[in-house]
Amino acid sequence: MEKIKPIIGFSCGDLNGVGLEVVIKAVSNNQLLSICTPIIFANNKCINFYKKGIIEGNFNFTIVKDLATLNTKQVNVYNCWEEDVAIQPGQMNTEIGKYAWISLKTATEALKNGEIHALVTAPIHKKTILSDEFHYTGHTPFLKEYFDCQDVVMFMCAENMRVAVVTEHIPIKEVANSLDKDIIVSKLKIIQESLRVDFGITKPKIAVLGLNPHASDDGLIGNEEETIIKPAIKLARNKDILAFGPYPADGFFAHGHYNNFDAVLAMYHDQGMIPFKSLAIGEGVNYTAGMPVVRTSPDHGTAMDIAGKGIADSTSTLESIFLAVDIVRMRFQYEEDRADPIKKMSERILGNLADEKIVLD
Structure with a gap:
C-alpha cells in the first residue's frame, strides 16, 4: 500500500x-x-x-x-x-x-x-x-x-515500553474502590485491540501489575490481588487475551521484566507514570487507545x-x-x-x- x-x-x-x-x-x-x-x-x-x-x-x-x-x-x-x-x-x-x-x-x-x-x-x-x-x-x-x-485507555508509548493505567487522575484514596474485575478486563481488551490494529502486533502479551506492595504477598498486604486482579486476568485469558500477573510493580520495572511484554497495565496513575517517565528511551507519548x-x-x-x-x-x-x-x-x-x-x-x-x-x- x-x-x-x-x-x-x-x-x-x-x-x-x-x-x-x-x-x-x-x-x-x-x-x-x-x-x-x-x-x-x-x-x-x-x-x-x-x-x-x-x-x-x-x-x-x-x-x-x-x-x-x-x-x-x-x-x-x-x-x-x-x-x-x-x-x-x-x-x-x-x-x-x-x-x-x-x-x-x-x-x-x-x-x-x-x-x-x-x-x-x-x-x-x-x-x-x-x-x-x-x-x-x-x-x-x-x-x-x-x-x-464506553471506555478508553491512557496508553503511554515509547520505543522500549508501553504502559497503560486502569485509573487515571483520581486521588490515591479512591483507587482501590475504583477497581473491579470488569474495568480491568475492559482495559485489557482495549489494549489488545490497539496493539493489534494500531501497532501491528498479532499476539500481544500484556503484563498486569498488582495494587499493593509486593502484589499483596499472597494476601498479607491487602486482598485486591486475590479478589479482583487475579479473577480479571483469568477472565481475560478466557477471552483469548494473553494477560499475565499480577506482578509487584517495583521489582517488575527494576529488573527489566517489562521488556518481555508488549504492554503493561498499571492499577493507578503514578504506579505506571513514574517508571515510564524514568525508564522510557527518548520522550514518551500519551496515546488515547480505544x-x-x-x-x-x-x-x-x-x-x-x-x-x-x-x-x-x-x-x-x-x-x-x-x-x-x-x-x-x-x-x-x-x-x-x-x-x-x-x-x-x-x-x-x-x-x-x-x-x-x-x-x-
Missing part, C-alpha cells in the same frame, strides 16, 4: 504554557512536511508571539479559512478566534484557559468530521481550562465522552516555570506526531487487509519465501 500523507491537527494548549512553543519547534522541521500536513488550531498572532522567541530554524505558515484547501507544502494555521489575546508566559489565567478550550473544541470537531486524520493535543492547565463546558480532569475523559466511547479516531500528546504538562523562555524541549511533541502518523497508516493498512484478506495472505507468503531465500521458478 502506498503510504498516505495524513493531515495532523494541533490544539494550542494553555497559551501561557509551553504548548505553542513546542508545537512550533516540532513542525519547523521541514522534513516533517514529507510525511504529514500539519494544521495548528489557534490564532496567527499568538503563533507570531512565540515564533519571535524561538531562535533556531525558520518557521513559515499559511493561514487557512477552509480545512478542505490546505497547503500541503507548508504548516497551516486555522484561526479559531480573531481578537487579541494578552499572553503572559508562566502565569495562570482563566481567561487564557478559555482559548485552550476553543482550540481543543475546534480541533476535535475537525477530527470528528474527518477533516484531519489525527490530533496532537498540546498541554492544558487543568485549573485554567475548567468551565461549564469543560468540566473534565484532562483530555482523555473529555475525548471519551465526546466520541461516545477511540475511533487517533489522538496523541506529549508526556509533559504546561511547564509554566520555563514558558516563554524559548528553552522547552519539543522532542516529545515530535514523537507524538510520528506516532500519530504511524497509527493512521497502520489503521489504513488494517482496513485494506480486512477488505482483501487473500491479498494479505499472498503478500505474507511471498514475504516469508523471500526471507527464506527460496527461488520460485
Whole structure:
C-alpha cells in the first residue's frame, strides 16, 4: 500500500504554557512536511508571539479559512478566534484557559468530521481550562465522552515500553474502590485491540501489575490481588487475551521484566507514570487507545516555570506526531487487509519465501 500523507491537527494548549512553543519547534522541521500536513488550531498572532522567541530554524505558515484547501507544502494555521489575546508566559489565567478550550473544541470537531486524520493535543492547565463546558480532569475523559466511547485507555508509548493505567487522575484514596474485575478486563481488551490494529502486533502479551506492595504477598498486604486482579486476568485469558500477573510493580520495572511484554497495565496513575517517565528511551507519548479516531500528546504538562523562555524541549511533541502518523497508516493498512484478506495472505507468503531465500521458478 502506498503510504498516505495524513493531515495532523494541533490544539494550542494553555497559551501561557509551553504548548505553542513546542508545537512550533516540532513542525519547523521541514522534513516533517514529507510525511504529514500539519494544521495548528489557534490564532496567527499568538503563533507570531512565540515564533519571535524561538531562535533556531525558520518557521513559515499559511493561514487557512477552509480545512478542505490546505497547503500541503507548508504548516497551516486555522484561526479559531480573531481578537487579541494578552499572553503572559508562566502565569495562570482563566481567561487564557478559555482559548485552550476553543482550540481543543475546534480541533476535535475537525477530527470528528474527518477533516484531519489525527490530533496532537498540546498541554492544558487543568485549573485554567475548567468551565461549564469543560468540566473534565484532562483530555482523555473529555475525548471519551465526546466520541461516545464506553471506555478508553491512557496508553503511554515509547520505543522500549508501553504502559497503560486502569485509573487515571483520581486521588490515591479512591483507587482501590475504583477497581473491579470488569474495568480491568475492559482495559485489557482495549489494549489488545490497539496493539493489534494500531501497532501491528498479532499476539500481544500484556503484563498486569498488582495494587499493593509486593502484589499483596499472597494476601498479607491487602486482598485486591486475590479478589479482583487475579479473577480479571483469568477472565481475560478466557477471552483469548494473553494477560499475565499480577506482578509487584517495583521489582517488575527494576529488573527489566517489562521488556518481555508488549504492554503493561498499571492499577493507578503514578504506579505506571513514574517508571515510564524514568525508564522510557527518548520522550514518551500519551496515546488515547480505544477511540475511533487517533489522538496523541506529549508526556509533559504546561511547564509554566520555563514558558516563554524559548528553552522547552519539543522532542516529545515530535514523537507524538510520528506516532500519530504511524497509527493512521497502520489503521489504513488494517482496513485494506480486512477488505482483501487473500491479498494479505499472498503478500505474507511471498514475504516469508523471500526471507527464506527460496527461488520460485
